[in-house]
Structures are given as C-alpha cells and as structure tokens.
Amino acid sequence: MEEKFRIESRLAQIGSMEDPATGAVNAPIYHSTAYRHPRLRQSTGFDYIRTKNPTRSVLERSAAELEGADAAFACSSGMAALQTIFALFSQGDHLIVSLDLYGGTYRMLERIMKRFGVAASYVDTNNPDELEAARRENTKAVFIETPTNPLMMITDIEAVCTWAKQHGLLTIVDNTLMTPFFQRPIELGADIVTHSATKYLGGHNDVLAGLILTKGQALSEEMAVLHNSIGAVLSPADSYQLMRGMKTLALRMERHEFNSLAIARFLQSHEAIAEVFHPGLPEHPGHEIQKRQASGNTGIFSFKVKDARYVEPVLRHIRLIAFAESLGGVESLMTYPAVQTHADIPAEIRDAVGVDDRLLRFSVGIEHIDDLIADLSRALDAARAEVEAQAPTL
C-alpha cells in the first residue's frame, strides 16, 4: 500500500490489493512448490517454495511493514524463528538474556545452543549494572522479552538498545506478548524482532507460526540465507491462516487489554489473592516505562494466590476459562507455569525470579468481562471453601 494508513487499517487490509488480476480482497494460497522460468537466467522472482512463496511473501511484506522492519521471515513456529536467529551465532559466542524467559527459549539455549558452544547469561535486562556485569569479550547480543512471561517484568527497550550499540552488540526482542499493535521495538532501536505468531498474531489458537523481523540490509540478507538454509519456513496455507487472524488484531488487542485490566483490578481486591503482576496497574514497577514505550497492555498477566493449596481446586472449578497452555487467543486460558510452561527451568532459577507454586498465569480472552469475572470468582470461592474444609483455621 502506497499511502501510510493507520495500523488498524493496514491490519484489516492485509492481503488485499495483492491480486490485481481478480481483485480478490484476500491473498490467494499458492501451493505450488516449483515455478516455471520464462527462459534461461530469468525468474518470476519465485523459484522454489522454501526460498520464496507468493502467499508467504504477502505475509512477510505486511509483517515487515507493521513493525517498521526492512525484512520479515515467516517460520513454521516461534521456536523455528528462534533457532534461525540463534544460527547467527558461532562457537565461542556469548549472549545476555532476560532472566524470566519463555521456557522453550531457555531450553533451546541450554540444551542445544550450549552444545554448539554458544553460552548465555541470564540477567534482569532492565538493570544496567547487571547488563554491564554480564558483558564479556565474546558477547554478541542481548536478547530481551518485555514484558516477561509469566512475571510481567518490563525492560526499557530503548535504554538496552543504546547500551548494546555502544558495545557493538545486537539487540533481539521477543515481541510475542505485545504485538506490533502495542509495541514496535525496531522503532526503539532493536535490530531483530521475533514473534511466536501462534499467540496474538494468529489469535485463535489454530495456527502454529513464527516471525523474524530484521533492520538493516546486511542483517536482512544474512537472515534470508539462514531462513532458506535451515528451511523451517511457514507453509502457504498457514501463511494464509495467520493473515486471516491478523486482520482483526487491533480489535482483539483492545478487548484483551480491557478484559485483562478489569480482571487484574478485581483480583487485587480479592481476599484469596496475594499479588497481581500486571504492567497496566500503576503499582507495577514497570508501569512508567511500559506507558512510554508501548501504546497499551497485553492480555496476559499473572497472580499469586495466598495459599498454594488453592491452585488445584481453582483449576478444577473454572469452566468458561480453560485450564490449558498457550496464550494470546480469543479463548481465555489459565496455566500453572511452575509445572507446565516453565517446568524446564530449574527450580532454583524459578524460585529466584518468583515463578513459584502459588503463581497462576492468565491469558485473558475476548469473552464478556462479567462472565469471566463470575467464573473466576466462583472458582476462587469454591477453592477456598474446599481448603478450609480440609484444614479448618483455628
């Protein structure tokens, strides 16, 4: 699109205007793996599906444009995107990584990248002293998640990028939780952005996908080589499915934000709750940075119940809210990070950051707020009654 429309308009129109021959308002799905060459040394721009596919190209162009990136690469999952990014590094390299990290990323760094001689140090990336203390001669990049999941710790993206540039390090941001609708790290100085598009971008818990966005020509060219060489690329049908979801991203994110804030406030004043971690609340330590660098809040947050014994009955009594892993879809899902998403992170590290046995993570969907609060309220009351019946308070 030539004209610079607002993000809501650009999202709604993804894939439209891509097929002048028919005027279709959705990008066609090209399943073809091979493409005829008009003659020797001529190409339509498409040769073989792994390198480039017309449907995937529409998605990649739209994604790059939304994040202010120079190039985008659609991958078969968020982890495939991360593996492709980590292939930038070589034996002997070192990375500085957010402490409260997505479990799968931690597992890839510790179980796979470590064997290839790429080391990682985990720090609070919002603390300049910790960043500086972790920096080594062989450090190549800083990898951040903000907010982190599940503890919703906020990192000042611009501050990290400035520091990283001074030391010749790349800054990589996992922007899964925020999406380009609320936060665009490349505009704040990041070199690489990655997404598990399985979450908010897809938005309906029905497509597995990942994205890589790059800034700068050399980095974009290098990433194109890695993307094609590793081959963990997104299929045409899934590229279509992802664009289908992205068209409603703006509406969904607005509702996710509204619902999650309302529930966070409800829980703050609930007797069974010890603590609520939501960067949209003024009490949250990262609230001011979040307001400065993002235009809104994601739909996921976490909270601690006062007694670990509440957890099992709460998960048994919720009905509208599903007890399930994953996040970012229209359906509300609740998980227990200590035994599910973060089980691969050693207990000492989990306890040090606060992912303990009282912490629940809530990916708030787009259902009616009154129904969500009623469901949660009923489950909390039932859990408390059960625990009290087991061990009456003296």
Ligand SMILES: *Cc1c(COP(=O)(O)O)cnc(C)c1O
């Ligand atoms: C889910 C997730 C990933 C991994 O993505 P998949 O699509 O499940 O492979 C990476 N980072 C974050 C923050 C995630 O939530």
